[in-house]
Ligand SMILES: O=C(O)[C@H](O)COP(=O)(O)O
């Protein structure tokens with residue numbers, strides 16, 4: 001140990017826990033030279049809570065949020081905003097809005113990793129995607145079988161991108177695929193509601209082009225992403241079953257001759273129709289025979305790069321012992337994911353592009369340094385503060401040190417129906433964990449801004465934000481009572497902007513009927529970060545020399561607040577200690 005460091009640590013500092021040398025070679029984090037251990041750190045992630053123009057379309061501004069307001073107004077040296085979109089979280093461009101996967105990855109891992117969207121872009125650009133073991137595996141079925149492509153039809157860039165699907169279709173047909181069937185999930189969540197028509201039209205054109213080249217290419221089934229297939233964290237297996245029935249068995253309550261006919265008819269039948277909740281349908285020929293059930297000898301690719309909402313289908317497609325619903329018929333197929341979605345479960349076992357290797361996350365460091373962690377959210381966000389936070393890794397690092405609590409989310413509703421969601425229960429569980437004194441870190445995700453924001457219902461989103469604010473208060477009160485420290489931040493924007501705006505004037509854009517266009521998606525807005533609590537050492541403040549700080553700077557900040565230095569290759573901490 002350097003003499004200067006030793007003298008600083010004599011007396012008041014706790015013993016130095018260890019030393020980090022080469023990345024990965026030593027898990028022990030050195031003690032911080034000025035900040036001591038022993039305080040509970042509460043980490044609150046407000047999902048979908050950005051900083052934006054304070055007008056009537058900013059649900060957070062409209063909402064009564066005294067706790068979050070006081071953090072912002074209270075102490076300028078303890079509040080700032082940080083980047084949560086684009087390259088700051090490993091996405092291809094500044095136009096890419098943030099999302100929970102990349103946001104929580106960056107928060108937990110403390111470094112910026114090239115994310116799925118970018119990795120697929122380069123694997124397609126270099127052609128590497130078509131030379132790997134995953135592609136060879138599906139290619140084996142091209143001569144005698146059908147290639148099924150299942151995924152989100154959108155250019156949201158959160159779970160998938162249409163240009164990648166186009167490149168995949170082209171690449172597959174030029175490498176021998178003779179018969180292709182598309183199983184689409186309509187979006188309206190990462191892109192404007194109603195755009196499914198445009199995407200389906202484009203897809204029909206692209207399929208027609210393939211047919212001109214002699215490929216038997218057509219749409220086989222469809223459904224809205226939130227109602228069909230794309231559930232997550234096992235909240236509701238019925239969603240995946242609906243997809244299975246349409247995609248694999250070729251059965252659905254609605255049958256149409258084309259995708260456009262399907263959308264037009266379903267919309268005409270139901271004035272409340274929206275892209276996210278489109279019912280499942282199959283495409284049939286004139287005899288009513290479905291265009292593309294999945295059968296023995298076929299190849300299947302799930303073309304979403306993002307993990308959370310594909311894992312359940314991946315399990316249904318890959319696991320021999322699967323008991324979540326009756327699959328009725330389990331075809332012998334060659335299945336590959338666009339990426340491997342779960343590194344711990346190695347699921348799916350075959351994939352086209354290697355996922356980012358997110359290693360040495362803060363969670364793993366904490367476990368190795370014997371810190372005790374409590375993490376909690378409700379089902380729809382549970383994996384965010386655990387799986388995503390830990391670098392897309394399921395499970396605990398150390399069951400003796402970590403407690404992960406999942407509160408069951410409401411099922412089968414859109415969250416504007418119950419916008420408070422489980423925020424108060426999450427707040428209570430976190431409060432109890434803090435008061436118990438058993439944990440060094442208590443981490444939660446409060447989902448309201450995001451989950452209600454995605455419904456496009458402004459009034460309900462306001463109510464949701466108020467509930468989240470109450471939960472923050474509960475947690476901050478417990479921090480106060482126990483002399484702890486808090487760090488409150490968010491993973492990306494959503495509720496702070498509920499309308500599509502003219503980029504030049506900032507005014508809401510109108511649709512062809514003169515109605516304001518509602519924005520259901522995330523945004524590119526920065527997010528707030530606030531620190532405080534009685535345990536925060538005097539002199540701790542946000543540095544002013546990191547104006548472009550982003551989510552990846554938070555992990556080192558947490559380590560400092562817990563009394564440790566961060567690993568040298570982590571993005572720098574946002575705080576400094578002045579005397
Ligand atoms: O999956 C979703 O719900 C949206 O596409 C993205 O939202 P999230 O990134 O906040 O989960």
Ligand SMILES: [Mn+2]
Nearest residue numbers: 047048100491
């Ligand atoms: Mn999120």
Ligand SMILES: [Mn+2]
Nearest residue numbers: 048450451454
């Ligand atoms: Mn979201």
